[in-house]
Amino acid sequence: MMIEVSQIKKSFGDQVVLNSVSFSVKEGESVAIIGRSGTGKSVLIKHLVGLLSPDEGSVRVDGQDLVGMTERQLLGVRQKFGMLFQSAALFDSMSVHDNIAFPLRRSGVTEVAEIDRRVEEVLGLVELPGVGGKMPSELSGGMQKRVGLARAIVHRPQIILYDEPTTGLDPVVADSIDQLMMRVRDHYKVTSIVITHDMRCARRMGQRIIYLRDGQVYLDALADEVFNSNDPQVARFIRGEADLKEADFS
Numbered sequence: 430m431m432i433e434v435s436q437i438k439k440s441f442g443d444q445v446v447l448n449s450v451s452f453s454v455k456e457g458e459s460v461a462i463i464g465r466s467g468t469g470k471s472v473l474i475k476h477l478v479g480l481l482s483p484d485e486g487s488v489r490v491d492g493q494d495l496v497g498m499t500e501r502q503l504l505g506v507r508q509k510f511g512m513l514f515q516s517a518a519l520f521d522s523m524s525v526h527d528n529i530a531f532p533l534r535r536s537g538v539t540e541v542a543e544i545d546r547r548v549e550e551v552l553g554l555v556e557l558p559g560v561g562g563k564m565p566s567e568l569s570g571g572m573q574k575r576v577g578l579a580r581a582i583v584h585r586p587q588i589i590l591y592d593e594p595t596t597g598l599d600p601v602v603a604d605s606i607d608q609l610m611m612r613v614r615d616h617y618k619v620t621s622i623v624i625t626h627d628m629r630c631a632r633r634m635g636q637r638i639i640y641l642r643d644g645q646v647y648l649d650a651l652a653d654e655v656f657n658s659n660d661p662q663v664a665r666f667i668r669g670e671a672d673l674k675e676a677d678f679s
């Protein structure tokens with residue numbers, strides 16, 4: 430197993446966010462995690478890279494238990510990951526090239542020609558060849574996202590985490606990001622976890638879908654099974670329908 434999350438609990442004060450969550454992800458598998466805003470999807474993903482530690486339970490990445498690791502050991506674990514979040518989070522004062530080179534240098538690659546070659550390779554993969562000399566502010570939001578994707582994969586991580594990669598993008602740009610994520614998945618055969626409430630993105634990226642609800646895994650199943658589910662809670666969520674008895678009007 431590449432990732433094994435076992436019965437993790439996490440509370441902030443008296444708010445229980447994760448209430449005994451378990452799932453695992455095999456090497457090379459591509460999984461989508463869906464659920465309403467505020468259900469703890471980002472909290473969950475932060476446990477995978479040791480940015481948060483569970484109150485109870487365990488998180489194993491590539492066979493190593495993160496709980497109890499030192500910050501230095503966690504840095505080693507984080508090297509296995511590439512991450513792309515809702516904001517591309519590029520460094521504004523660095524060129525596109527230096528942004529993408531950053532994780533590469535941090536992973537120990539120092540030879541300039543090698544760095545240049547790898548940066549150009551991933552820029553090509555996201556269809557932005559030759560933009561390395563530009564500053565992030567010169568690029569559109571969609572292009573910045575693609576640079577963020579290039580930066581997430583340049584050090585050839587074993588696992589890529591996407592947290593709401595298409596949220597806030599216009600549908601055409603979102604479509605291009607979906608296609609590039611699928612390209613990365615298929616090209617590098619990399620283990621992928623995508624958190625999204627965009628059902629098209631979930632369907633395209635997730636061989637398996639994990640539906641989080643009320644701090645628990647409500648359903649963990651193959652994509653076809655989830656998208657054809659007769660369970661009313663699941664079907665409503667997939668169709669994006671409000672459950673008015675539960676919706677808060679505050």
Ligand SMILES: Nc1ncnc2c1ncn2[C@@H]1O[C@H](COP(=O)(O)OP(=O)(O)O)[C@@H](O)[C@H]1O
Nearest residue numbers: 441444446464465466467468469470471472473
């Ligand atoms: N560091 C934190 N301290 C306190 N509460 C937090 C923290 N991080 C997240 N939360 C709370 O946990 C809940 C789940 O948040 P989050 O995982 O961001 O939801 P989402 O599913 O939308 O990604 C929210 O109520 C949020 O306010």
Ligand SMILES: [Mg+2]
Nearest residue numbers: 470471472592
């Ligand atoms: Mg979130």
